[in-house]
């Protein structure tokens with residue numbers, strides 16, 4: 597991102613490329629939409645709001661274009677150092693992308709939260725084009741979709757494109773993709789074909805473990821859980837017909853002893869479930885069998901400690 601001159605290089609007459617970022621209130625379906633457009637699970641979705649931590653890019657390749665999707669964490673009032681860094685990251689992202697897709701779900705009224713996000717976006721990226729996206733259209737009837745398209749168009753101002761889409765059913769997904777491509781300038785592919793994300797694999801592994809560990813936990817764990825991948829070691833002495841096996845050692849950091857108990861569960865039952873779920877996801881991502889070793893540690897106040905934050909990749 598940022599190297600905008602590259603796209604004006606020679607031979608780039610017809611091919612289009614650029615960066616897209618989806619914004620919207622928590623739970624509006626941004627991560628699911630990213631995944632659906634990319635066609636593989638790279639961003640993290642969850643039923644819980646505000647779980648997307650890193651800027652993860654999914655890449656959409658077509659015959660004539662490349663879209664790089666940047667998935668940002670939700671904006672929220674910064675209460676900790678982590679919260680502030682996340683917000684800074686979001687604002688930088690807005691200014692660097694070519695198109696911002698403002699997501700509003702079809703089944704919820706547009707309100708102050710949406711207007712606040714739009715103000716933030718316009719303030720940090722006044723010249724960036726905004727496209728309106730009405731998400732989750734499978735949840736309501738056509739009348740409500742139509743009314744929401746009108747409302748979103750009013751919010752954005754008359755000349756913005758507005759597109760309805762369902763990431764779940766796939767309806768209108770190609771239309772949205774083509775509208776996004778149409779908004780890109782001519783330019784070359786930034787990433788080789790076949791590459792889904794430029795996040796280091798370790799970050800994705802950590803995200804998948806974190807997602808599994810948060811699933812079904814009802815208290816305030818989201819911002820108190822961080823995952824660090826300590827080691828990835830190819831298992832030696834495997835016979836060729838067995839294929840490759842990687843030993844992955846990860847540590848789940850929580851802030852308090854009580855949270856440790858929640859993550860581990862009675863007799864370690866929950867942590868085993870987390871391990872099983874995360875292993876399946878990581879194996880699908882890497883195409884390699886792994887042995888996943890998870891440990892839970894208490895790192896007090898890691899959200900407020902700059903040293904710990906950078907160790908955990910923030």
Ligand SMILES: Nc1nc2c(ncn2[C@@H]2O[C@H](COP(=O)(O)OP(=O)(O)OP(=O)(O)O)[C@@H](O)[C@H]2O)c(=O)[nH]1
Pocket residue numbers: 620621622623624625626627628629640641642643644645646647648669670731732733734735761762763764765
């Ligand atoms: N029915 C339906 N549900 C959807 C659709 N897209 C997303 N969802 C659901 O909406 C919830 C939130 O989706 P996410 O993609 O995690 O939303 P998000 O905007 O990325 O959320 P944050 O990361 O918290 O900002 C999940 O339970 C999804 O399964 C859709 O097209 N149709």
